[in-house]
Amino acid sequence: MQPIGYGQQTSPNHLDATFAALADPTRRAILARLASGEASVTDLAEPFAMSQPAISKHLKVLERAGLISRGRDAQRRPRRLEPGPLAEANQWLEGYRQFWEARFQRLDALLDELKSGEHPARQKRRRHTKRMNLQTHKGDHR
Amino acid sequence: MQPIGYGQQTSPNHLDATFAALADPTRRAILARLASGEASVTDLAEPFAMSQPAISKHLKVLERAGLISRGRDAQRRPRRLEPGPLAEANQWLEGYRQFWEARFQRLDALLDELKSGEHPARQKRRRHTKRMNLQTHKGDHR
Numbered sequence: 001m002q003p004i005g006y007g008q009q010t011s012p013n014h015l016d017a018t019f020a021a022l023a024d025p026t027r028r029a030i031l032a033r034l035a036s037g038e039a040s041v042t043d044l045a046e047p048f049a050m051s052q053p054a055i056s057k058h059l060k061v062l063e064r065a066g067l068i069s070r071g072r073d074a075q076r077r078p079r080r081l082e083p084g085p086l087a088e089a090n091q092w093l094e095g096y097r098q099f100w101e102a103r104f105q106r107l108d109a110l111l112d113e114l115k116s117g118e119h120p121a122r123q124k125r126r127r128h129t130k131r132m133n134l135q136t137h138k139g140d141h142r
Numbered sequence: 143m144q145p146i147g148y149g150q151q152t153s154p155n156h157l158d159a160t161f162a163a164l165a166d167p168t169r170r171a172i173l174a175r176l177a178s179g180e181a182s183v184t185d186l187a188e189p190f191a192m193s194q195p196a197i198s199k200h201l202k203v204l205e206r207a208g209l210i211s212r213g214r215d216a217q218r219r220p221r222r223l224e225p226g227p228l229a230e231a232n233q234w235l236e237g238y239r240q241f242w243e244a245r246f247q248r249l250d251a252l253l254d255e256l257k258s259g260e261h262p263a264r265q266k267r268r269r270h271t272k273r274m275n276l277q278t279h280k281g282d283h284r
Contacts, residue, residue, distance in 0.1 A: 019165035023158050028234070035238065083241035090235040090242075092170070096177065097232070099225035 018085040021065035027058050038078035160227040163207035169200050180220035
């Protein structure tokens with residue numbers, strides 16, 4: 001019997017392309033810029049210490065992932081945010097919400113225990129907090 | 143004046159590592175498996191047509207991204223899901239929720255218009271829907 005990777009059933013290829021496209025700070029910044037409106041390649045390249053061909057390469061990755069599209073203006077060819085793949089990525093992540101919420105609840109519960117002094121780690125924690133406060137004050141006076 | 147990439151301010155490196163780790167169907171499937179409980183490398187390799195070293199490589203990527211950790215059992219070293227980076231990725235995506243919701247609302251509105259016959263594209267759409275229905279029926283009888 002040939003083993004079947006459980007990957008095949010649960011993971012369409014466009015999630016691969018979406019997550020790969022999002023794994024770069026410049027590409028995420030381009031999406032953030034397009035969230036405030038359409039922009040030409042020149043507009044998009046401006047805030048970066050990067051050549052226009054380098055930006056174009058990033059735009060191609062975003063375009064192939066379906067995260068941006070080109071407007072109709074033949075001269076400017078403005079790029080536009082396409083939110084569909086982001087919704088799909090979000091939907092995939094939502095499947096794990098219960099796990100991070102459970103984690104945050106445990107942290108909250110621990111914090112409450114520390115505050116009410118029921119937890120043996122309280123003394124240690126209090127000293128730590130005191131030190132943190134001192135550091136914060138030092139920062140304020142700088 | 144040196145241009146400053148807007149990427150630097152908004153994009154901590156761990157988002158890069160998280161999204162890169164999620165851009166692979168095997169790694170997403172491993173996370174899905176770990177969502178139902180801790181598992182050893184042997185357990186994780188089992189459903190895949192893949193060598194244990196190949197799986198170990200994927201586990202290393204997930205571990206470096208902070209998406210999994212190793213349990214204390216020295217022999218099995220079971221892997222455990224760490225949901226923190228998923229929460230961060232989710233938070234980043236949530237910044238774009240308004241865009242996909244607006245898109246879905248426009249699609250809903252268009253659909254309502256088509257149903258009530260107010261939209262000029264209705265005729266065309268109706269023909270298209272009819273053709274789609276025929277195709278569906280053909281499928282049902284197969």
